[in-house]
Amino acid sequence: MKLHFSESIQQLKTLATREILKLTQGNDIISFAGGLPAEDFFPDKSIQSAFVKVFEQGKNSLQYGITEGHSLLREEICKRMLLKGIQANLDQIQITTGSQQAIDLITKVFINRGDTILIENPTYLAALQVFQGYGANVIEVSSDDDGMNLNDLTEKIKRYQPKFIYVTPTFANPTGRVWSKERKQGILQICKQFETILIEDDPYGEIQFNKTTDCSSIYSLHTTNDFNPVLYTSTFSKIVAPALRTGWVIGNENIIQQITKAKQTADIHSSMIDQQALYFLLKDFDLDQHILTICSEYKKRKDQMTHLLKEYEIPAKWVEPQGGMFLWLTMEDSTINSAELLKKAVQKGVAFVPGTVFYTGQAEINTMRLNFTYSAFEQMEKGIKRLQHVLS
Amino acid sequence: MKLHFSESIQQLKTLATREILKLTQGNDIISFAGGLPAEDFFPDKSIQSAFVKVFEQGKNSLQYGITEGHSLLREEICKRMLLKGIQANLDQIQITTGSQQAIDLITKVFINRGDTILIENPTYLAALQVFQGYGANVIEVSSDDDGMNLNDLTEKIKRYQPKFIYVTPTFANPTGRVWSKERKQGILQICKQFETILIEDDPYGEIQFNKTTDCSSIYSLHTTNDFNPVLYTSTFSKIVAPALRTGWVIGNENIIQQITKAKQTADIHSSMIDQQALYFLLKDFDLDQHILTICSEYKKRKDQMTHLLKEYEIPAKWVEPQGGMFLWLTMEDSTINSAELLKKAVQKGVAFVPGTVFYTGQAEINTMRLNFTYSAFEQMEKGIKRLQHVLS
Structure with a gap:
């Protein structure tokens, strides 16, 4: 056949x-x-204790949950994000199966075949694969050790009218580099000016070797009341453990709603047991x-x-x-x-x-x-x- | 904006x-x-014991796993499937985040916008949503209490050349009906004749009230050595607990390989902790x-x-x-x-x-x-x- x-x-x-x-x-x-x-x-011991607490909750901890993700976990994530200067309420966060799923769902929400995505070159391989799978026109913006070249970025936004820009500005995969604060501020301003969505993928942002390195997230640099064009995604895979497959995406409520719709048909929701365990871990363990x-x-x-x-x-x-x-x-x-x-x-x-x-x-x-x-x-x-x- | x-x-x-x-x-x-x-x-007690066994395995149980899913769990599922007359080796099974994700990934693997999918009418709502999301042309085949009308099916296959047919032949959602064995055999023959893929969604097949009801899966009715056009999907959500979000899809190796590729970019893999726990549960609990x-x-x-x-x-x-x-x-x-x-x-x-x-x-x-x-x-x-x- x-x-x-x-x-x-x-x-x-x-x-x-x-x-x-x-x-x-x-x-x-x-x-x-x-x-x-x-x-x-x-x-592992603390993770195990967290799972024990899930089971102590009774049988309804084993039932279906809501697509957005366990509310108590989202609350704890919001609290942690606040320490990074990221302000978000419960309706601005969607739990995903690792940050990989966040990238996949965001792409589903925005990309029609032929739409353009701007990226750093080189960039995270599995994001490239997602973009190619959705038939996106992936265009590289020239970059140096301080981040994207903002002139090239501006020119390419004008030329290609991209649906979004995808960057890993803090300890990037594969290059390990951190964008300078100036570039971070620059890309945010450009995205606001041209009304372009910016995906800030930040799985490594907390793995920082020197206190003096500025690890500000681009999302947090938006301090005005107008529309924040940044979708921020991260994961517990690197700071707790990958087997839990729990990540999240934070952004504008209207966008998060669409991501939730996409998640609903993709897999209804991520493991509720793992989400509840992570909630107890964040509450009781000194992460x-x-x-x-x-x-x-x-x-x-x-x-x-x-x-x-x-x-x-x-x-x-x-x-x-x-x-x-x-x-x-x-x-x-x-x-x-x-x-x-x-x-x-x-x-x-x-x-x-x-x-x-x-x-x-x-x-x-x-x-x-x-x-x-x-x-x-x-x-x-x-x-x-x-x-x-x-x-x- | x-x-x-x-x-x-x-x-x-x-x-x-x-x-x-x-x-x-x-x-x-x-x-x-x-x-x-x-x-x-x-x-809950047995599930909890199963999780304890996962942690007893040591810290590497918390590491990334392979996209196909935990090998030991896939082995146990193969053994269970054998009891239903479904023969499959390890390379013919992909673990998914509930059977919802199996439906999503299968659709991703086969459907270009405008391709036709044939369905029962009425059918599982969230499958319809997946199909619409991929821009499929969804066409209903008339059905009665014994299953799809095979004449109408044949006619619509000829007319629309569908990429696949989607059915829930055993205790369907929403109708609760079971197809007659004759219809099950009939659709299998028709799919082989016209080289059409058949998705057999079977989340409820084990929830059977009378021993005399024939719950044969269509997949198992294929007993010859030629190509089996059936992709069989099921889940632990109804027979163990939904919070674990663990389902699977069984089928031809070449198709499963493509589903694995799709899964890789969608979320890398499903929770390894839950998969390992389910392995211990299947091994030690009288499911x-x-x-x-x-x-x-x-x-x-x-x-x-x-x-x-x-x-x-x-x-x-x-x-x-x-x-x-x-x-x-x-x-x-x-x-x-x-x-x-x-x-x-x-x-x-x-x-x-x-x-x-x-x-x-x-x-x-x-x-x-x-x-x-x-x-x-x-x-x-x-x-x-x-x-x-x-x-x-």
């Missing part, structure tokens, strides 16, 4: 990272590829103290990785990340194709993500993304040693 | 049932509207015995509801359901508009779903769906009494 799949699904290429992860599973491969948090620091621990440990791992890269003379340069989970390497030899290099690397027992997959259009083939949070010191050293072998 | 939403989201009307549920929340309204299982029978208990209790509630409808002389007829969760009433007075009636009913403190929302095209306005599983005896009597007031 001949199968006739939709255009959307045909346009969705299988994710390179996913195939890589498959190769590395169960083998003696040290993987710097996945965006995995370190298991050692998961607050901020926990985040400080993670940040301190991840900083150590980042320092160790950059130290090892120097020690083993990996011929690459990078901008020292001030937070997040990734180190973005540019090989000194600009003819190195890191996608080709990966095949050899996997044979030698080490994996990374070749930089090319994060680009649309012109890609820098000699780039790669290394995750520094997952591997403990010994493993990390073994992995970097193997990388040295591959390159020599 | 003017918001420009996508066609998809504009076509998605807010679900009537959802608005009704909102009206009934927190008020003294007895609702026969929702498709809720009875909380009294949730196996079949539990299902027998539910069936026996739900049959009592169904009997009570039909008894009350007679006792309070509700002027309606119905086909006695042999399973599932719903009673489908047709008011004797064919001029009664049950959507109008609902407004009065909510004022009098009782809710149901007006039948019209389950139809595309020609609707029978004097129909309504009553859920008989959620309300315990006393509440149910109070509700039916109120319904009598509304009608008198």
Whole structure:
């Protein structure tokens, strides 16, 4: 029988990272590829206590919930967001199955096939995949270490009239960079001027290595009473644990209503047990103290990785990340194709993500993304040693 | 700022049932509207033990999982499916966030805007919403108490060349009916002949009141070695608990691969904690015995509801359901508009779903769906009494 799949699904290429992860599973491969948090620091005992409290609530904690998400959890998230300067009421927040679902639902709510989305280049691979699946015309805006080039942005807004702009301004995936406050303020003003929606994807914003880094969210920079064009999305995956698959999106009520409608047909609602457990966790556990621990440990791992890269003379340069989970390497030899290099690397027992997959259009083939949070010191050293072998 | 939403989201009307549920929340309204299982029978202690076992596994149970779903859970589902005559290996099953997500992902995998889907009329409201959201041309096939009219089906396949046919052949939502085995075999043959995919949505198949009712799944009737055109979907929402949001879809490997791709961009994977807990539950808890208990209790509630409808002389007829969760009433007075009636009913403190929302095209306005599983005896009597007031 001949199968006739939709255009959307045909346009969705299988994710390179996913195939890589498959190769590395169960083998003696040290993987710097996945965006995995370190298991050692998961607050498992506190999570378990939170689940016990859910069951103590009685049987109705096992019933269907509302699509918007558990109200008490949304309240706790609003309180946490306030600490980041993000003001939102309960009707401005939708719970999602990780922030990935937020990106998917937002795209569903805005994009007709052929509509334009502006992005940073490089940017988060799985967001690119979502946009391609919806048949969007994805256009890159030139960027540097301070964020998007605002002149190029303005020009491209005028030229393409995009439905939205997608950015990860704080400890970006894959580059690890933080936009300067000036650029953050700039993009907000431009979005207001041209009435363009801005998706601020912020899964890493709390994983901050230096107190002095300005991690303001673009959403919070809107302080006037007019329309805030920013949709802010984040997740508990990196600061609590990924298995809970709980993220959220905050924004204008009219937009959130449409996202809720999309969520209703997508899966009715996310796991209510996990949402209730997260509510108890936020209430009873010192998440901020926990985040400080993670940040301190991840900083150590980042320092160790950059130290090892120097020690083993990996011929690459990078901008020292001030937070997040990734180190973005540019090989000194600009003819190195890191996608080709990966095949050899996997044979030698080490994996990374070749930089090319994060680009649309012109890609820098000699780039790669290394995750520094997952591997403990010994493993990390073994992995970097193997990388040295591959390159020599 | 003017918001420009996508066609998809504009076509998605807010679900009537959802608005009704909102009206009934927190008020003294007895609702026969929702498709809720009875909380009294949730196996909360066993579910709690299953979660404890997840945490005993150690911290890596909190890490990201694979998109296809927890392998051990998929194995257990395969074993259960075998008891229903459904043979599938691990690569033929995708875990979803409830069976709602299975319907959404299947539609994403097959439907371009304008493609045709054939359905029963009436059919599951939230599936209709999904299909409309993807811009499908939804065409009804005439049906009677034995299932779809196979002549009309054949004619419409020839005329419209549908991408797929969507049916709930066992204890349907909203009608509660079961297709005859002959019709089940008939539709399978027709789908094979015309190379058409068949979605068999089976959330209620195990809620069976009489041992003699033939609940064969259409998927299981395919016993030859050629291509099985059936995608079978079900969920733990009705037989364990909805809050876990765990369903699955079984089918041809090539199709499942595409569904996995769609799932990857939609939300990476469903809650791994819930999936692992369900694995332990299936392994250590006598789910079949539990299902027998539910069936026996739900049959009592169904009997009570039909008894009350007679006792309070509700002027309606119905086909006695042999399973599932719903009673489908047709008011004797064919001029009664049950959507109008609902407004009065909510004022009098009782809710149901007006039948019209389950139809595309020609609707029978004097129909309504009553859920008989959620309300315990006393509440149910109070509700039916109120319904009598509304009608008198």
